[in-house]
Amino acid sequence: MTKNPDGKMAEPPTMSDVARRAGVSAMTVSRALKEGSHVSKATRERIAQAINELGYVLDQSAGSLSSRRTGFVAAIIPSINNSNFSDTARGITDALEGTGLQLLLGYTNYSVDREEELIEAMLKRRPEGIILTGGSHTPRGRRMLEQAGIPVIETWDRPAQPIDKVVGFSNGEAMELLVETLAGKGYQRFGYIGGTTSRDTRGSQRRAGFVRALERLGLPSDRVISFGVPPISMEQGAQAVVNMLERWPDTQVALCVSDLSAFGALMECQRRGLKVPDDIAIAGFGDYEIAACCHPRMTTVNVDCYGIGRQAALKLTQTIQAASAEPPEPITVTGFRVIEREST
Amino acid sequence: MTKNPDGKMAEPPTMSDVARRAGVSAMTVSRALKEGSHVSKATRERIAQAINELGYVLDQSAGSLSSRRTGFVAAIIPSINNSNFSDTARGITDALEGTGLQLLLGYTNYSVDREEELIEAMLKRRPEGIILTGGSHTPRGRRMLEQAGIPVIETWDRPAQPIDKVVGFSNGEAMELLVETLAGKGYQRFGYIGGTTSRDTRGSQRRAGFVRALERLGLPSDRVISFGVPPISMEQGAQAVVNMLERWPDTQVALCVSDLSAFGALMECQRRGLKVPDDIAIAGFGDYEIAACCHPRMTTVNVDCYGIGRQAALKLTQTIQAASAEPPEPITVTGFRVIEREST
DNA sequence: CTTTTGGATGATAGCGATAACATACGCAGG
DNA sequence: CCTGCGTATGTTATCGCTATCATCCAAAAG
Structure with a gap:
């Protein structure tokens, strides 16, 4: 941290400081910092030098107050420690690249109450759009x-009553499809391993689909183990x-319910x-890296996690930009496919 | 999205709107929204009702311009799709709970150039502190x-020339320690699997330690496979x-270099x-969940990822709050320990 | 030589909140 | 009955930046 000779923190320089040093007005500095505005080359260079000498960094929070554009979008996922969702986050980041929008990421630990808190915290920072995982929210959050x-x-879901736009698939x-595929191979006595239903909507839907x-196939469907609070871990899969x-x-x-518990099993x-x-x-379920690499390699359902993120971010930027032009489709259904490997 | 009858976007209500509706000044609304300020119960309730009716959400970016406190800290990690680092992020979030500080998370994909971009992007939003992974930065970033x-x-490291404060350990x-432990069990011909050195500083240090x-033990140290761009995947571990x-x-x-490549192997x-x-x-290396769960269970080095995050956030909040009081220790060394399991 | 055009720059007025100071009021103590 | 003080509230002035409009000037067009 830079300190003044008197030991107190140095106030960071402002745009006016830069302007004064470069011998121009603050407005010109503001323009020089922005792509595609008319500032002469000589002036631009003087400003660049002043910025360099002062170590100036634009204060975007002040700027966004004035321009009424904060330049970021919020995304809320259940967990960052889950490669399915972090792939989605990566998809969002990549699609946001070059749009001037930055991602503000939050995670809920699969709690709708925590989600509500996060929604509020994010909204206070005025994101230009928000991406959520799933369609279950508290009434207040909604x-x-x-x-x-x-x-x-x-x-990651197809809510019955979407708030606005949707990019997802039916987990059920x-x-x-997985059950049908395996039944087609001759399996008849199916068991299911998942967490208790309360928190993980997508998990519940998968179980319902099971x-x-x-x-529909006339096979017994009662061999269901509900064990542990979602998301269930590898170890819990082993116990189940x-x-x-x-x-x-x-x-x-x-x-x-996921490749992680399947791997534990x-x-x-x-x-x-x-x-x-x-x-x-x-x-x-999920086609995590581990499913392709374990021995024997694991049969699973691939859901385009990265693509969900990409398309969600794309839809967001389209909606933001095309304020009056034709808005994007409200609902995008993403694909899934069964990956048959050695474990079945 | 709420729209006016004319189809245009409704401007979100401001604090003045709330104040008008509640029959008080904006300042009183501001106070009512803040803990521990003197507002009479009756007024507080009128304001709460007005907020509810209007669906008002505080604009924190405006507030932070005025109060000169943005209320968030930035953290930059190499990857969110890696449970070691996401554990650190979780430690940060947890330690920030109740401090009124929110986490702004970014990830670099192990690129220092991307780190530089992120540092700038974050600094533009004036975080009250910043947590980085590792001690290697571009000169400009630094x-x-x-x-x-x-x-x-x-x-996650012990930089030779720390910028400010450090919470980490020596990867080397x-x-x-791992080598010594295994040599103590009688192993003599050691091999090492890691990525190419360029990007992953921690990986390079681990290799150097190897x-x-x-x-020092007088054993051959040339069996080193450098394969693939870090972070190396399970599949790359298998190939290596x-x-x-x-x-x-x-x-x-x-x-x-990590449990993930070890698992692939x-x-x-x-x-x-x-x-x-x-x-x-x-x-x-890393004691990921997978190491404890695979078969045979994997010997690894546990490094307190979550604790690193917690302590980093703690040190940060202490530094922020205790502006004049005595500041925390500049360097905290976190522990690591070898976990011997069935794979060695 | 005048007019037009558009690039380069500056002056001014907020954006929506809060810090700091000011004011009003009620009640305890003298 | 006045002083003093703490609570409750209001007023004013920014915070650092950008939108907007105004101005100036040089080069192109007529």
Whole structure:
């Protein structure tokens, strides 16, 4: 930290300081700092030098108060420690590249109350748009979003009553497709491993899809282990599969709410000397890196996490820019596909 | 988005709107919104009601211009898609809870140039402090940090010339400890798997520690595979171990720059029918969830990622608050320990 | 030589909040 | 009944920047 000779903190220089030093007005400095405005080359250079000498950094919060553009968008994800969501965040960042918009990221730990707090905290900073994960919010959170006057994008889900725009897919249908694919290979006795339903909406929908598909196929759908508070960990997946094998020893295939719990289950089976997929088959959800790399490689459902982020950010920037031009489609449905590998 | 009858966007209400509706001055509204200021109960309630009716949300960017406190701290990490760093981010968030400070998170993808961009982008928003990963920055990035007039905390490393404060550990020493521990178990022919040196400073230091420890022990230290651009993935770890076994088939133990590459190597060995640790032992670095859960469970080095974040944030808030009181220690050294498991 | 045009720059007035000071009022103590 | 003080509220002046309009001037056009 730079200090004055008297030991007190030096006040950072302002635009006027730069202007004075360069012998121009503050307005000209402001222009010089902005792309595509008319400032003569000589002036521009004098200003650049003054900025350099003073170590000046533009105060964007002051600027945005004046221009009424804060230059950032907010995104709220359940967890950053989950590569599915961090891939989405990466997609957002990449799509924002070059738009002059910056990402303000927050995470909820899968709590809607924490989400409400975050929504408020973010809205206080006046983002130009906001991207959410899922369509479940507290009533107050929802109301704040509706009244914020900015584009709102819900992702990773297909809410029955979208607030504004949506980029997502049906988690239930994706799980149904996985069940059908595996049933097509001859599996009949399916088990499901997931967390308790309360917090993780996407998890609940996957489980509902599991049950729906089996009922449609006329197969038993009661082998469901709900274990632990979502998101369930690798270790919890390991414990759950033990639990499942105790209750229903003849289970042929265990579907898991995510690749992480599936991986835990897979390792636990190996530890107990079970052959996967011969003794028991295992499939996950999400197509994490680990699913492609573990041994045996894991069957899973790929959902275009990165693409969800990209498209959400794209829709956002389109909505912001095209204030009057034709707005983008309100709902984008992203794809998913079953990746069959060695574990089934 | 709320729109007026004429179809244009409704301007969000300001504090004056609230004040008018509640029959008080804007200043009183400002006070009512702030803890511990004297506003009568009746007035407070009238204001709360007006806020509710209008759906008002405080504009913090305007407030911070006036109060000269933006209420957030910036943190820059290499990747959010890496649980070590996201654990650090979680530690920061948790330690910031209740301080009125919010976290603005950015990630560099392990690029110092991207770091420089981020530093500038963040500084433009006038954070009250900034937390960085590592001690390698571009000269310009470093200069901006020095001149910013805010506390700077470098983490995950022990820079030779710290900018300001440090919360970290020596990656080299940690790797030395791992080598010594394994040498103590009788291993003699060590291999190392890591990325090319250019980008990942911490990775380079771990490799240097590997070499140092072996030289000190009088063991060969040339079995080093540098493969791929950091951060190296599970898949790259798998490829690297194949490469290593081709070049030095009698390698007894492979140390990897992180648990992720170690896991890839472990799975690849199993795929090739090698017994771990009998045919080859494998150890990682970082103590990720996967290391505790894979089969066989992986020996690794635990570094207190979460604690690094917590302590960095703590040091930051102490520095901010105790402007004149005694400032915190400039350097905090966090611990690490070898976790011996089944893979060695 | 006048007019037009547009680039370069400056002056002024906010953006929406809060700091700092000012005012009004009620109640305890003399 | 006055002084003194603390609570409750209002007024004013910025915070650092940019939108907007005004001005000046040189070069192109007529």
